[in-house]
Amino acid sequence: MKLNPYRPEDDGQPPSLFPPYASTVARSPRHAPIRIPQTLTEITGPAAPWSRLMGPAIADLTRQHAGEPIGQRIVIAGRVLDEDRRPVPDTVMEIWQCNAAGRYIHVKDQWDAPIDPNFTGAGRVITDAEGAYRFTTVRPGAYPWGNHKNAWRPSHIHLSLLGPGFATRLVTQLYFPDDPLIEIDAIANAVPPAARARMVARFDIATTQANFALGYLFDVILRGRQATPFEDHHG
Amino acid sequence: MGEGNPLGCEQPAARLDNQAEASFGQTPWQTVGPFFHYGLPWKGGADLVGTTEIGARPELFPAAHYVLGAPVPKGDVPGERIAITGRVLDAAGAPVPDAMVEIWQADTAGVYASAADPRGAAAGDGGFTGFGRCSTSNDGEFRFSTIRPGRVPGPGNSLQAPHVAVGVFGRGVLKRLVTRLYFAGDPANEEDPILALVPAGRRETLMARLVEGGAWRFDIHLQGEAETVFFDF
Numbered sequence: 001m002k003l004n005p006y007r008p009e010d011d012g013q014p015p016s017l018f019p020p021y022a023s024t025v026a027r028s029p030r031h032a033p034i035r036i037p038q039t040l041t042e043i044t045g046p047a048a049p050w051s052r053l054m055g056p057a058i059a060d061l062t063r064q065h066a067g068e069p070i071g072q073r074i075v076i077a078g079r080v081l082d083e084d085r086r087p088v089p090d091t092v093m094e095i096w097q098c099n100a101a102g103r104y105i106h107v108k109d110q111w112d113a114p115i116d117p118n119f120t121g122a123g124r125v126i127t128d129a130e131g132a133y134r135f136t137t138v139r140p141g142a143y144p145w146g147n148h149k150n151a152w153r154p155s156h157i158h159l160s161l162l163g164p165g166f167a168t169r170l171v172t173q174l175y176f177p178d179d180p181l182i183e184i185d186a187i188a189n190a191v192p193p194a195a196r197a198r199m200v201a202r203f204d205i206a207t208t209q210a211n212f213a214l215g216y217l218f219d220v221i222l223r224g225r226q227a228t229p230f231e232d233h234h235g
Numbered sequence: 236m237g238e239g240n241p242l243g244c245e246q247p248a249a250r251l252d253n254q255a256e257a258s259f260g261q262t263p264w265q266t267v268g269p270f271f272h273y274g275l276p277w278k279g280g281a282d283l284v285g286t287t288e289i290g291a292r293p294e295l296f297p298a299a300h301y302v303l304g305a306p307v308p309k310g311d312v313p314g315e316r317i318a319i320t321g322r323v324l325d326a327a328g329a330p331v332p333d334a335m336v337e338i339w340q341a342d343t344a345g346v347y348a349s350a351a352d353p354r355g356a357a358a359g360d361g362g363f364t365g366f367g368r369c370s371t372s373n374d375g376e377f378r379f380s381t382i383r384p385g386r387v388p389g390p391g392n393s394l395q396a397p398h399v400a401v402g403v404f405g406r407g408v409l410k411r412l413v414t415r416l417y418f419a420g421d422p423a424n425e426e427d428p429i430l431a432l433v434p435a436g437r438r439e440t441l442m443a444r445l446v447e448g449g450a451w452r453f454d455i456h457l458q459g460e461a462e463t464v465f466f467d468f
Contacts, residue, residue: 027408197258
């Protein structure tokens with residue numbers, strides 16, 4: 001059986017323990033992870049059609065309720081690629097975020113900012129044959145959190161991808177350019193400095209839809225394949 | 236830069252961002268945070284064989300904001316029905332109520348419902364998907380309804396013992412923690428090539444135990460004396 005394993009995580013990934021993000025201290029292992037070879041288990045992964053697994057695509061987060069949500073309407077577009085810049089087609093990206101005021105539709109979010117009855121903040125898109133995706137939403141607000149004194153999260157959109165294999169799973173956060181909160185955010189700063197910019201979308205006038213929504217570009221790069229497939233001598 | 240500028244005016248050098256060649260590389264992991272429940276765990280996500288709604292926590296947000304989809308009929312999935320239950324626990328042994336667990340497993344014949352498994356066909360027209368997702372309760376509990384997987388080929392000529400790949404996410408978990416669930420007492424565990432890489436004294440953390448009613452108990456200790464073995468690949 002021929003297996004074509006994925007490359008290891010690169011040096012742009014955060015550690016599990018990052019004390020400035022206080023919740024990691026009691027929730028990160030103290031043993032180093034044990035390195036194992038990738039087997040069929042790690043190389044395979046859940047498959048399309050995604051509507052049969054988790055539900056239909058939701059590419060417009062501004063049209064889920066009776067009225068339009070309050071906030072700056074934006075479009076996020078980009079491609080899902082691997083480390084060799086090969087498109088990852090027909091893969092699912094799940095999306096969730098707070099509203100324009102920085103409030104999540106969640107009973108545990110007790111921050112005193114308004115809830116928007118017309119905004120849930122959950123979506124789901126499937127990449128096309130070129131790995132491209134696009135969704136419409138409103139720009140999420142910043143919000144305070146209890147990590148340290150006067151801590152604020154920068155505006156961000158959570159993105160969750162499965163990719164082609166169990167090994168390619170990725171959950172990340174998309175940040176916005178020129179947000180002064182990024183450089184003082186304990187979660188963004190868990191990522192080594194050289195890789196932090198990978199999480200910052202680019203404003204793009206060509207993606208911006210005239211008289212409708214500001215456009216931002218954001219490509220997601222999943223783990224690529226090892227250069228050469230190896231022959232796995234299974235009978 | 237002038238290209239994107241409708242005025243054609245000269246601009247200072249751009250700051251590094253997602254589109255910059257100099258920053259190209261794997262997109263970094265970030266935590267799911269505490270508020271993922273209306274965005275990730277769909278109803279039925281933890282039921283791989285039936286149409287119950289386990290996996291989601293719709294009580295954490297207004298019903299009008301549940302948009303993720305309904306349980307999907309799975310057809311007649313062959314294999315031994317099992318439940319997998321457990322808790323996600325932190326360094327102090329306290330339950331983690333804002334965690335999420337995902338599982339990935341083969342079917343009863345040891346075949347994955349994935350195009351990347353050269354022996355099988357992807358689960359295009361329903362049937363067993365092999366993938367599940369469950370958010371933890373206020374007590375840190377998760378529960379999956381599934382089948383006991385068959386044996387899957389391993390490296391070389393080896394055969395892996397029946398196992399379930401497990402991913403753990405949560406507030407305070409910056410990147411997914413990956414472990415494996417094995418079935419205590421299965422003689423195949425003795426020859427499993429992955430278990431063989433785990434120091435004997437820690438293998439116990441990977442063993443689910445049969446409890447009442449056919450449920451397999453698998454607690455995940457993120458840290459502490461009984462810290463679960465996590466893998467990197």
